[in-house]
Amino acid sequence: xxxxxxxxxxxxxxxxxxxxxxxxxxxxxxxxxxxxxxxxxxxxxxxxxxxxxxxxxxxxxxxxxxxxxxxxxxxxxxxxxxxxxxxxxxxxxxxxxxxxxxxxxxxxxxxxxxxxxxxxxxxxxxxxxxxxxxxxxxxxxxxxxxxxxxxxxxxxxxxxxxxxxxxxxxxxxxxxxxxxxxxxxxxxxxxxxxxxxxxxxxxxxxxxxxxxxxxxxxxxxxxxxxxxxxxxxxxxxxxxxxxxxxxxxxxxxxxxxxxxxxxxxxxxxxxxxxxxxxxxxxxxxxxxxxxxxxxxxxxxxxxxxxxxxxxxxxxxxxxxxxxxxxxxxxxxxxxxxxxxxxxxxxxxxxxx
Amino acid sequence: xxxxxxxxxxxxxxxxxxxxxxxxxxxxxxxxxxxxxxxxxxxxxxxxxxxxxxxxxxxxxxxxxxxxxxxxxxxxxxxxxxxxxxxxxxxxxxxxxxxxxxxxxxxxxxxxxxxxxxxxxxxxxxxxxxxxxxxxxxxxxxxxxxxxxxxxxxxxxxxxxxxxxxxxxxxxxxxxxxxxxxxxxxxxxxxxxxxxxxxxxxxxxxxxxxxxxxxxxxxxxxxxxxxxxxxxxxxxxxxxxxxxxxxxxxxxxxxxxxxxxxxxxxxxxxxxxxxxxxxxxxxxxxxxxxxxxxxxxxxxxxxxxxxxxxxxxxxxxxxxxxxxxxxxxxxxxxxxxxxxxxxxxxxxxxxxxxxxxxxxxxxxxxxxxxxxxxxxxxxxxxxxxx
Numbered sequence: 001x002x003x004x005x006x007x008x009x010x011x012x013x014x015x016x017x018x019x020x021x022x023x024x025x026x027x028x029x030x031x032x033x034x035x036x037x038x039x040x041x042x043x044x045x046x047x048x049x050x051x052x053x054x055x056x057x058x059x060x061x062x063x064x065x066x067x068x069x070x071x072x073x074x075x076x077x078x079x080x081x082x083x084x085x086x087x088x089x090x091x092x093x094x095x096x097x098x099x100x101x102x103x104x105x106x107x108x109x110x111x112x113x114x115x116x117x118x119x120x121x122x123x124x125x126x127x128x129x130x131x132x133x134x135x136x137x138x139x140x141x142x143x144x145x146x147x148x149x150x151x152x153x154x155x156x157x158x159x160x161x162x163x164x165x166x167x168x169x170x171x172x173x174x175x176x177x178x179x180x181x182x183x184x185x186x187x188x189x190x191x192x193x194x195x196x197x198x199x200x201x202x203x204x205x206x207x208x209x210x211x212x213x214x215x216x217x218x219x220x221x222x223x224x225x226x227x228x229x230x231x232x233x234x235x236x237x238x239x240x241x242x243x244x245x246x247x248x249x250x251x252x253x254x255x256x257x258x259x260x261x262x263x264x265x266x267x268x269x270x271x272x273x274x275x276x277x278x279x280x281x282x283x284x285x286x287x288x289x290x291x292x293x294x295x296x297x298x299x300x301x302x303x304x305x306x307x308x309x310x311x312x313x314x315x316x317x318x319x320x321x322x323x324x325x326x327x328x329x330x331x332x333x334x335x336x337x338x339x340x341x342x343x344x345x346x347x348x349x350x351x352x
Numbered sequence: 353x354x355x356x357x358x359x360x361x362x363x364x365x366x367x368x369x370x371x372x373x374x375x376x377x378x379x380x381x382x383x384x385x386x387x388x389x390x391x392x393x394x395x396x397x398x399x400x401x402x403x404x405x406x407x408x409x410x411x412x413x414x415x416x417x418x419x420x421x422x423x424x425x426x427x428x429x430x431x432x433x434x435x436x437x438x439x440x441x442x443x444x445x446x447x448x449x450x451x452x453x454x455x456x457x458x459x460x461x462x463x464x465x466x467x468x469x470x471x472x473x474x475x476x477x478x479x480x481x482x483x484x485x486x487x488x489x490x491x492x493x494x495x496x497x498x499x500x501x502x503x504x505x506x507x508x509x510x511x512x513x514x515x516x517x518x519x520x521x522x523x524x525x526x527x528x529x530x531x532x533x534x535x536x537x538x539x540x541x542x543x544x545x546x547x548x549x550x551x552x553x554x555x556x557x558x559x560x561x562x563x564x565x566x567x568x569x570x571x572x573x574x575x576x577x578x579x580x581x582x583x584x585x586x587x588x589x590x591x592x593x594x595x596x597x598x599x600x601x602x603x604x605x606x607x608x609x610x611x612x613x614x615x616x617x618x619x620x621x622x623x624x625x626x627x628x629x630x631x632x633x634x635x636x637x638x639x640x641x642x643x644x645x646x647x648x649x650x651x652x653x654x655x656x657x658x659x660x661x662x663x664x665x666x667x668x669x670x671x672x673x674x675x676x677x678x679x680x681x682x683x684x685x686x687x688x689x690x691x692x693x694x695x696x697x698x699x700x701x702x703x704x705x706x707x708x709x710x711x712x713x714x715x716x717x718x719x720x721x722x723x724x725x726x727x728x729x730x731x732x733x734x735x736x737x738x
Contacts, residue, residue: 029547032547202469202470203466203470
């Protein structure tokens with residue numbers, strides 16, 4: 001049975017803050033940060049935007065591209081995030097209700113640092129493949145947190161991507177060719193219960209965590225599928241900053257051309273669970289029939305999921321049916337000063 | 353006093369060795385040195401380590417490490433003099449053999465620095481400054497060495513480019529050392545354009561945070577002859593140590609490293625040598641300015657001529673007196689407690705003629721200079737082939 005994506009959609013908030021604006025507040029060396037991390041600006045969620053609302057927007061965009069999937073035929077919906085609005089009470093129920101998928105469906109919220117998003121994709125495609133459900137939705141969304149003044153504050157951003165998986169051949173816009181995951185116990189980044197901001201092992205998050213897992217997963221994926229970098233039209237890697245995904249792509253043997261479409265982080269920031277999935281939506285927005293696409297996520301803790309997709313003829317029919325990712329990224333931006341940003345991110349201590 | 357020979361060397365690769373613990377690093381270097389010497393028992397173990405407590409939460413280190421290689425029972429002592437701990441461990445082992453208290457000593461140095469993040473590593477290193485006169489006021493080592501650099505520039509006209517050329521030279525040497533943390537070609541421009549750390553010092557003027565260990569086996573010259581197996585016998589001809597005020601505020605002259613000068617004079621006197629006799633040197637280039645000041649304090653160049661000497665290539669491999677052929681702390685890396693021992697490992701390797709592409713031709717007399725903090729202590733050893 002061929003299983004694939006029948007609808008996809010992204011959501012990026014309109015608000016942005018420039019790296020210089022953050023650096024100015026902390027007396028940091030903005031040119032050095034820009035050079036070191038290749039970050040220029042990042043998205044910021046508005047007062048009425050959170051993981052749930054962004055997931056709803058992305059799921060609605062996915063439905064718009066689904067060729068008329070009846071929401072009540074959705075048998076499973078999963079949201080991966082590390083910023084679920086509630087510690088106890090699911091995000092998935094609210095989203096399922098909002099898109100009209102209730103009540104006969106299975107719902108779960110997932111968490112695995114930045115790779116929770118691709119976990120939902122893995123589960124959704126697997127359930128469809130097993131014949132358990134007709135359609136399954138996987139969503140990666142985050143309003144990620146970075147402590148004031150920490151290096152993470154320059155990257156922690158907001159956004160969501162949603163994918164509907166199904167097995168009806170006439171609806172599939174990108175087939176799932178194969179998947180592969182690579183996981184170890186590598187504690188490079190964490191947030192305990194009741195902690196407001198995550199902590200990280202600074203340089204330990206690089207080589208032993210991001211690079212080792214991402215490279216191993218992508219290599220394992222290509223080996224398993226019998227493919228090489230030159231076989232792909234596009235490759236998307238988790239993008240905690242601008243620098244890492246390009247470095248990992250080059251090390252694996254991909255070219256700028258293969259990497260640049262899904263490389264959004266310099267202007268979007270790190271949307272954590274949304275990061276590589278949103279990059280994937282930007283690729284689908286311009287992909288051509290027959291294109292092979294490699295998607296490789298990374299989540300601290302640590303693990304990396306890889307997927308190979310083959311784009312079908314249906315892609316050109318759906319690309320214009322919902323707002324494209326690059327349009328959301330590049331247009332209608334509202335730039336914030338640090339004060340407004342601090343207010344929206346809940347960094348200001350209010351009267352009790 | 354008995355003559356003391358070095359019959360075994362060993363060291364780990366230096367770098368961010370995430371998967372290797374302090375005790376594993378140490379055991380690797382220690383066993384390599386014992387193997388290189390061809391001995392399986394020693395009378396004493398000395399360990400140079402600056403701050404295993406703050407970096408890894410382990411004190412009582414000597415017993416832990418002796419046990420790690422199955423030598424529980426053997427006397428073992430950890431010595432500490434900040435970044436000069438390794439040099440002091442060499443001197444402690446040398447003294448025991450020279451005095452006849454021990455015939456064979458395993459001398460080691462180790463530091464595991466990457467189990468903590470940058471802020472905690474900076475704090476741990478900062479405890480080597482004067483806590484009341486410097487630490488409490490927020491001064492860290494880049495700041496202290498930046499002040500020394502400023503004074504040196506003002507006093508002697510040492511230039512920003514001369515500092516950069518120290519980094520260029522040491523990184524070029526490090527390219528030839530497989531144990532080095534960085535295999536990175538550096539240019540004057542890339543040093544001058546690197547991130548400003550403490551004016552005038554930039555990122556590429558600073559040695560890195562490093563994990564690593566190094567080890568030596570010391571014994572009597574008589575036993576060394578039995579074990580040499582045709583290899584050149586390297587002896588420690590001179591050992592000198594000196595202290596200075598830790599706080600820079602209490603020094604009379606910030607353009608000179610007094611502890612280095614005194615330690616050097618004592619080592620030269622014991623060895624019956626002068627600066628002009630030295631064929632190569634490993635000096636403590638924790639910052640580029642430190643190498644220039646050390647080469648002056650050791651008498652290789654007159655005060656104020658350390659900078660111009662770098663310009664003229666006098667300290668290059670193949671120069672008048674090659675300095676830091678290993679790549680130095682700058683390129684090889686600076687696991688603080690291991691550094692002083694690793695410097696002696698390099699000199700022995702050179703004097704044995706085993707340094708490969710970075711071999712200093714005809715080297716028969718070498719000097720290793722290790723330094724604590726911003727010059728609050730220094731240890732100098734002079735080694736010769738006999």
